[in-house]
Amino acid sequence: QPNRRYPVLYVTDADYAFPIIRQIARRVNLDGPVIEEFILIGLSYGKDDKGAASRRRDYTPTPNGPRNSSNDVHGGGAAYQTYLKEQALPYVDAKFRTDPDQRIMLGHSYGALLGAQIMFTDPAMFSSYVLxxxxxxxxxxxxxxxxxxxxxxxxxxxxxxxxxxxGFETRGPTPRHMRDGDMVRDMQVMEQTLRSRNYPGLKVQSTILDNEDHLTVAPVGFTRALMAILPAK
Incomplete structure (x- = not known):
């Protein structure tokens, strides 16, 4: 359809997330449209950077990184956000038939921290945020x-x-549970806080996926996110 414009989904950690989301989108629509067609854009790591170092620098809002990674640079999130707004997004909009009203940011772990940073500083950059x-x-x-x-x-x-x-991203008795912190609780607190603001233009939902830990949850989380954010019309 030559005049049709499409939603755009930007994903952090492109080396991992891009191929998985591409295949999920194809798979779930095999027997008919479940999710809307969209343009998928992978946000790669810095040129000549190792992935871990790049994401620690570009996806974090302050230089105060964890003590066990003190040799890495953190706190470049604001600069990376500026790069997205001034270079990456305009380039994609100029090159592809994008729908400016459906621009989606999807990030996992530190990538989701970056998404939240953008949402609380320049929310209009994206219409939807998958954290x-x-x-x-x-x-x-x-x-x-x-x-x-x-x-x-x-x-x-x-x-x-x-x-x-x-579901394992909290303290518990198994090796798959967290030893420190409670990410499940942190997400719940964030959702409760956002709901308490009574923002008229905000829609927020969350899900806890049983029998999944920080490393295994992404594929099923991606699937649920696509179905929630981009349901077929």
Missing amino acids: GSPSFWYDKRHIMTMEADYARSHNDLPANVFMYMG
């Missing part, structure tokens, strides 16, 4: 400070937000 296993714990839950700062000066947050978390 998968978000690292809200980062720097003493600094993201909650960013949320509170946004709430003090805004009466609305126009966004469709979908969060997912593995």
Whole structure:
């Protein structure tokens, strides 16, 4: 359809997320449309960077990284956000038949932390935010400070937000449970906080996926997110 414009889904950690989401989108629509057709854009790591170092720098909002990774640079999230807004998004919109009203950000772990940072500083960059296993714990839950700062000066947050978390991403007795922190609780607190703001333009939903941990949850989380954010019309 030559005049049709399509939603655009931007995914962080492209080396992992791009091929999985591409195959999920094909698979779920085999017997008929379940999710809407969309343009998939993978956000790669910095040129000549190792993936772990690139994401730690570009996906985090402050330089105060975990103590066990003190040799890595953190806190480049604002600069990376500027790159997305001023270079990546305009390039994609100029090259493809994009629908400017359906621009989606999907990130997992630190990628979801970046998504939340964007949502609380320049929410109009994207219409929807998928925050998968978000690292809200980062720097003493600094993201909650960013949320509170946004709430003090805004009466609305126009966004469709979908969060997912593995059931093992909390403290527990098995090796798949977390030894420190409680990411499930952090997600629940964020959802409760957002709902308490009563933003008229905000839609927020979340799911906890049983028998999944931080590493295994992504594929099923991606699937649930696509079905929630891009249901076939």
